[in-house]
Amino acid sequence: MTLLRNASTGYRVRRTVSHERLGDEVVIIDYDTGNYFGLQKVAAVIWGLLGNGAAVDQVLQEIGALYPDARDREAEVIRFLDDLLREQLIEEIAAPPPRAIPATAVTSFEAPVLEKYTDMRDLLLLDPIHQVNALDWPLARRDGDGGDPGDA
């Protein structure tokens, strides 16, 4: 069963991941888990559509326009979006943009695959880094006097 809410729900790339496109490939780093991911060809095209947010039916429409004759196209795209959602690489957004950014076809349709690498997770487990928002940070203050604490 799909994790996607419905066809009109919008999703976009989560802000807690970094990603770069290199040709028809994408590299994704998830700082929360230490996992990193690779996308190629059609998977990279779909990822590009989600950069600024897109509704599920917009993604299906764009991929359908690029690969009209592809078999099982819709089911494969839904499955791939489910994989992205399951790995928490994308998040739901309240209002997808009215039109998805037009995609550029790469070769022929191949089932999009999310390549997952977990070999760096131990870096975070061994040396976890806790990043704190400055507004949530407690700071030791001296009431009133902002000068030197003085010698003990």
Added chain:
Amino acid sequence: MLETASPEAPGVAFDPTMHYAETRAAFARAQARIPPHQDAFCAIAGWTLRIRFAGPAAARLLLPALHHLAIPPVTDPSLTIMVADSKTTGVLPPDAGWRRLGNTHTQLVSTPTARAAYQFESETQSLLHFPTSEGIFWVTEPGRLRYYEEVSPLRALLSWWLLPRGCLVTHGAAIASSAGAVLLAGRGGSGKSTTAVACLEAGLAYLGDDYCAIAPSPSPTVFSLYETLKLMTPPADSPLGFRPPQEASHKAVANVGATHPAQLLRAAPVRAVACLEVAHRERTTVEEISPAAALRALAPSTLLQQPGLRSEALRLMAELVQSVPCRRVRVGTDRRGIAACVGALTAS
């Protein structure tokens, strides 16, 4: 007698400017308590760095790794880092409220004007004030520094300061010939240090075995940061003078400048990125890989080990791997073969 820190008042937002000003004032008090130590000056990635010490203890531990970058004093350094330790000076830095949550190793607070990180095991604080290009590295007790903080000193501060200038402190090794350098990428245990040692023994130049700085533009360049080299099991016949580790889990360390100063380079143009894997055989082999594959080898260990690096850091690495040839090097056991293969890549 130790100077006491401020009493705690929880729930107040972190004010980076005030915290930096208070810590800087504490540094001045620390310097005043002990005989002065001479400032050190270094050239790093085309910039000048002044390191001011409140006492000699931290200087003895941190400067050897930077020795090859030493320059005469300059009047207007690009970056100034103040280093103090509480044990020698008797001065504590102001308490910012660092509190360990679970097994957190490093806590990081970032704002547009300042960045601060605290490492709980070594009890060290790194603080950078961006508007003034000043940083502070405060050590509770020099003896508690983790050994990699001695072999790769001030790494967080250098990393934060260099990144807005288009230069990234990268987890990687670099060796070079007269034609240029090869950046050696790969997670821990992939053979970077072993390859660096083999290349040194073959007469190639050395820029680093664990961390180097890279700048993809205007032309891809790698900069040396540290002259130290670490190996878990150095070859018995190595001429590099490895010092035995103080703990079984640590690596043996050598200062390349002590034995091979003529083979130390401060900078070189990058000719290729080589992603290393250990091959359990004698022969070393090389094959072409895509820039994306090279980025997957280079980026995760760089980004996940260093607090405060995100999208801009990944962008710089992506720019680099798309501007030079990328190769996978399966590192064999024949050291001469390693040096021959990697040395050939410097002429790519």
